[in-house]
Amino acid sequence: MDFSFNDEQQMLLDTTRRFIAERYGFEHRNQVRASAEGWSREVWTQLAELGLLAINIPEEEGGIGAGPVGTLLVGNAIGEGMLLEPFWSSAVVATHAIVRMASPDQRAAWLPALASGESIAVLAHDEASTRFEAMNVETRATPSGDGWALSGRKSAVYHAPAANLLLVSARVGDGLGVFAVAADAVGVGLAPCVTVDEQRAADIVFDKVALSADSRLGGEARDSLQAVLDYALAALCAEAFGAMDRILAATLSYSRSRVQFGAPIGSFQALQHRMAEMLMHLEQARSMSYLATSRCTDPDPAARHAALSAAKMLMGQAARYIGQQAVQLHGGMGMTDELDVSHYFKRLLAFELRCGTTDQHLENYRRQLRAA
Incomplete structure (x- = not known):
């Protein structure tokens, strides 16, 4: 399977990463976290100016129409930066729900305001x-x-x-x-x-x-609502992968610089084995995130739901292992607020519990297999 991205998709990823690197560093995030609102309206406006709040709005309605792959790439970057703004809640979940379920008049009333950042929906x-x-x-x-x-x-x-x-x-x-x-x-x-x-x-x-x-948005909503939840789960997996990728990179960097017994701890074979296991979990999580993205709009509800449950289950296991190992390899520093590792750990902990836990998705996947 070809996992390469076209030029427009790569530009979307690079633009988001560059914005986070230049304007949403760890110290700035700490300031946002400590604010009364807990998120930044200024950053939200800047995200709108970049067009990122419109990635799930069709082009014919003034959006970018980047779809699941565009959402995956932006989600990766947002997970890397641990953004506190309501991107997933509003620009992904609520916007997709409106596009999928709302009437033309409702879409015309809400989508432009969501894209501009003037309105936030959850x-x-x-x-x-x-x-x-x-x-x-x-x-x-x-x-x-x-x-x-x-x-x-x-x-x-x-x-x-x-x-x-x-x-x-x-x-x-x-x-x-x-x-x-x-x-x-x-x-x-x-x-x-x-x-x-x-x-x-x-x-x-x-x-x-x-x-x-x-x-009311449309009529009977059961099937449409489940489709929205599956789309949301794929986007959440994309954010989690970004956080896993960054926390592993931080751990590898620390293992090369932290000296113990006269040698970098990364040279100790036992720790090398643990970091190799972390990398294996990360690569499996990458594949599962791609699976979730590729199947989140599958017209077959049973196949879609089974694929999303499989992805969430395996990514939940990876998030727990990578997060716990990163904290342990950093020692006591890994739990301090001054180090970004502890914040990535909390992000991954929440991911495993959101939109259904690892155990719940495992049981759901078993039910889907038995039903098949």
Whole structure:
């Protein structure tokens, strides 16, 4: 299989990497992390100016239309830089949901603002009941007058405090729907928190939120919502690979400079074996990330979901091994805030738990094999 990229794709990757290297160094990230919002509106505007917020918007609607491969490459660079801005939540997940599910009028109203960075949208889907089955949604939308009344709770919605538009999954009778809700609507309550990987999230309560009749994105949303979640998972895998690649590079560099017993620790055979294992996990993760990207738009839902579960499972194992070994090989320094390794470790720890854990995806893959 040919894994080479064309000139436009390579330019997209190089542009993102250059931006992160020049404007989002580790010290700058620390300043952003310590700010009240936990992310930078200035950086968000700069990402929009580079066109990166429009990579999942079709060209005919004013976007770049870079698709899964473009999202993979930008995700790799964002994972390397550990960006705290809501790129994955808004420019990937929510934007893809709107492109896939929204009406032409809704797309015309929302996509330009998302591309320019003026608007930030997030998909509010996860609940306590969806930890093991993605479609177990208890939030409910009921007809009310000419519109809807929305009630329920969503858990740990990444970047919800930054969003002005919430795309909320809800049960409608025996089916599922996705509804557009203004973040400041009456009846919407956010309980912000800081995640283990230093990003901002919130639990959200919807208390009989009144919605207009045209707030629903399309009709029955089960299949479309699952397709959006699979696309989102592939993008998350791309970010995780970028973090794994960078933490391994940092570990190799440290092993060459750290001297113990009169020799660099990288010359010790036992540690060489561990770093070789890390490299093997990294290369497997690279392949799995490419698999996720190549299959995330597969029209066969069962085959797509199985491939994404396989990728997330193996990448989760790789993230745990590479992250733990990197910290151990750095010794006590590996856990300090002053060293970027500890922050990459937390990013990888969160990755293994997000969008389904390693064990959950292993079980899902087993079910898919038995069903086949």
